[in-house]
Amino acid sequence: xxxxxxxxxxxxxxxxxxxxxxxxxxxxxxxxxxxxxxxxxxxxxxxxxxxxxxxxxxxxxxxxxxxxxxxxxxxxxxxxxxxxxxxxxxxxxxxxxxxxxxxxxxxxxxxxxx
Numbered sequence: 735x736x737x738x739x740x741x742x743x744x745x746x747x748x749x750x751x752x753x754x755x756x757x758x759x760x761x762x763x764x765x766x767x768x769x770x771x772x773x774x775x776x777x778x779x780x781x782x783x784x785x786x787x788x789x790x791x792x793x794x795x796x797x798x799x800x801x802x803x804x805x806x807x808x809x810x811x812x813x814x815x816x817x818x819x820x821x822x823x824x825x826x827x828x829x830x831x832x833x834x835x836x837x838x839x840x841x842x843x844x845x846x847x848x
Contacts, residue, residue, distance in 0.1 A: 751765075
């Protein structure tokens with residue numbers, strides 16, 4: 735049983751392991767597939783974050799990690815809402831551009847492969 739953000743329980747339809755490739759980071763993650771409408775595409779849990787030495791930022795909708803002494807940054811979806819479902823309280827925190835010349839991977843550059 736998966737506990738949702740709305741405190742409701744949901745059974746997993748399936749469980750899949752996928753290989754995630756983001757530039758020089760190659761990792762494997764276990765995903766629980768649920769049949770419901772959500773505001774997210776996937777969630778990465780603490781074991782994956784710790785295993786890959788990743789620091790997530792909910793505020794900035796990204797995560798950062800070091801590879802070969804270089805700071806890497808992977809952005810989440812910078813426009814996660816449609817006009818219909820956009821609420822100012824949620825949407826005001828999304829920014830268009832990355833700051834100060836750090837390497838940035840957009841969701842389009844980060845590939846998810848089976």
